[in-house]
Amino acid sequence: MTSLQGVPVSPGRAAGVVVTMPAPLPEPALARLPEGSDVEAAADRVAQAARTVTADLLERAGRASGTAADVLTVTAAMAADPTLATTAAGLVREDRETPERAVWDAAQSVVEQLEALGGHLAERARDVRDVRDRIIAELTGQRPPGVPEPGHPFVLVAHDLAPADTATLDPGLTLALVTEGGGPTSHTAILARALGIPAVVAVTGAARLRDGETVLVDGGRGTVERDPTPDAVAAASVARVHRAVEGQGHTADGVHIELLANVADAGSAKAAAAAGAEGVGLFRTEFLFLGRPEEPSVAEQTRAYHAVLDAFAGRKVVVRTLDAGADKPLPFLTTDGEPNPALGVRGLRTAVAHPDVLERQLEAIAAAAASADAQVWVMAPMVATPDEADRFVDRCAAHGLTRAGVMVEVPAAALQSRWLLDRATFASLGTNDLTQYAMAADRELGALAELSTSWQPAVLRLVAATCDGAHIAELTVPEGRSRPVGVCGEAAGDPALAPVLVGLGVTSLSMAPAALGDVAAVLATTSMDRCRQLARLALASRDAWAARRAVRAALPELDALGL
Incomplete structure (x- = not known):
């Protein structure tokens, strides 16, 4: 077999025939309207x-x-x-x-x-x-761009996919996804994980794959095997199973690890509850605001939030306040023309010039919480300093929201977590942005895919620093007030990385519902001591590839589970 190597982004193994994305529409001719045209x-x-x-x-x-x-x-x-x-x-x-x-x-x-x-x-x-x-x-009158429909299951191969194309993939027909571009936290990778489709991106040589040939894709190892043996194809078919979540997430020795879901609306919340999520670790509220010339009213926000809370009555729902800016500009909140929007006015920083938008959102969250039975936690994105955290906690308290936390997406926040959590009651690691900022690597660039992974030991050290700071903060707050640290970035849904995160001190993992069963299965076979050993292995590695290899070698259960 000839093996192509890429970056693993969505675990699982699958074998099937290649179908390549059609070429984009050709550039129209340089033509003028005929004389006399309307x-x-x-x-x-x-x-x-x-x-x-x-x-x-x-x-x-x-x-x-x-x-x-x-x-x-x-x-x-x-x-x-x-x-x-x-x-x-x-x-x-x-x-x-x-x-x-x-x-x-x-x-x-x-x-x-x-x-x-x-x-x-x-x-x-x-x-x-x-x-x-x-x-x-x-x-x-041409066929619009989109995913081919060959009428049989297939492995889709493309240079890269537009988000709208990836969003429409049918997991029942798309066995696996292989791209030449993209990175581990690109939209393509995120959607593949959400759909539960094995995927490898940034594959050198993907352009040489041809329609009709058979390949075996290993989304956990990042390999694409050409002309696999019949036995390998049969084994991959057996490995492709859907695992249900049964009860709470836990390690092999019974330590409870909350397995939560990332949601954006009532529909995805219901799907997450049906998939067995214990709660919501990230409720992205910005999609209620996107594509609108003005912010939704407090009443409209309240209805939308209540619909999500209803799906998790009696359970935890972590609501992230509006994460606008950078790739999510809003005409009523953000400004155009920033020289570097990723480092600009985004997330909680928008509340400096527009505090009224945050106030109305907190009013709506509080109103929804008052009329629902869920345990509502609220967190702010892009917090970098203790003063920002304190001000956010004060604004939440003014609306009766007592569980106020912070997103740790900036290296400064990870290194200062002890002080951020002096008053904030919890932290949630957004590993996508944390990796991007720590490695100075645009997560959408395939050329930087090897940098844009949370397996980077430097990123894992920031996770450890956040957890260490939380433990120190716990010693200074009233008895019984813990400072839990969760992960709601894409790293949480990686079955191989999940036990490493737990070993670093993370107490909850929030992911796409499709990943819950695989993560639960791996944790259930791994004791807390072993999680700590895996964390030490990863931290001691010289780079991301070495960390992933060391952990996978120490976790043979991954292969047994088809991951």
Whole structure:
């Protein structure tokens, strides 16, 4: 067998025939409207096509749930943004460009602006191209971009996938996903994990894979085997099982580890509860705000929050306040043109200039909590200093919200966790951003995929520092007031990394519901002492690959479980 190596992002093994993504739509010809053409009617066609694409994406979002619904909604909001359509219509009127050529040129202008800005905004260039191709397909009657439908199960191979394409993958037909680009915390990787599809990204040589050949994908080891033996194919088919969660998460010696879910709306909350989640470790509230010219009212927010809390009556729900900025700009809250949006005014920092938005959100969360039976915890994103944590705790207390915590996404917060948790009652590690900031590596860039993984020993040391700080803080607060530390980033759903995180001191893991069963199964075979040993192995490694190899070698249960 010939083996290709990539970065593992979604565990599991699967074998099947390759189906490659079709080439993107070709660039339209440089053409002008014929003399005598109705220029206004041609310009209007651009706006109509954009409306049709928006409606289609929103309709698909309505049929999806969780992360897939979120991504489709965000893509629909981009299609609905008048900037692209207005610019294209202007090119039709002023330069007499054909509608499809005008959309291409207008989109290229936006792409160049985003790529020049860099950081998270540069990541959106791919999404602009996706929307561009959908509008052009609508204008020209071509098949819109999307995942092939060969009529049988397959392994999808692509250079990379637009988020809207990944969101529509059918786990019943898509056996595995292989991409040449992307990173372990890219949208493609996150959605693959949410769907429970084995996936490997940043695969060198993926472009050489051809339609119809059989491959075996190991999403835990990051390998793609060409021409596997019949026995290997049969073993991979047996390994592809869905594990249910039974009761609470625990180690082999009975230590309780909360297994929670990441959700964004009532639909994903119900799905998480059905999957056996003990509660919610991350309720992303920003998707209620995205794609809107103004913030939702307190009443609308209250209804949306209550619907999520209802799915977990009597159980913990951790609500993250609005995480706007960077790749999630909001016209009523964030500003355009920041030279480096990832390091700009985002998360809790937006409350400095717009404290009223945070106040109204806390009012809505408190109202929903008062009328629901869930245990409501609230946390702020992008906290970097003890003063920021203290101010957030004060604002929560003013609304009667007594369980107020902080996200640890910035290395400074990890190193200062003892002081952040002096008054904040818990911490939740957002390992996606923590890794990005610690390694100075854009998580969407395939060229930096080896850096963009929470297996990096430097990132694991920041996790350990956060937990150590929490233990010190516990000694200074009134008796009985613990300072739990959870993980709600993508690292929590990695079955091999989960016991390492527990060994570092993490007490809860929040993940995509599809990952709950695998993580529960691994923890149930691993004692707390062994978790600590695995953590020491990972910390002592020189790099991420060495850490992953050392832990997997010490955890043969992973292979036995098909992970």
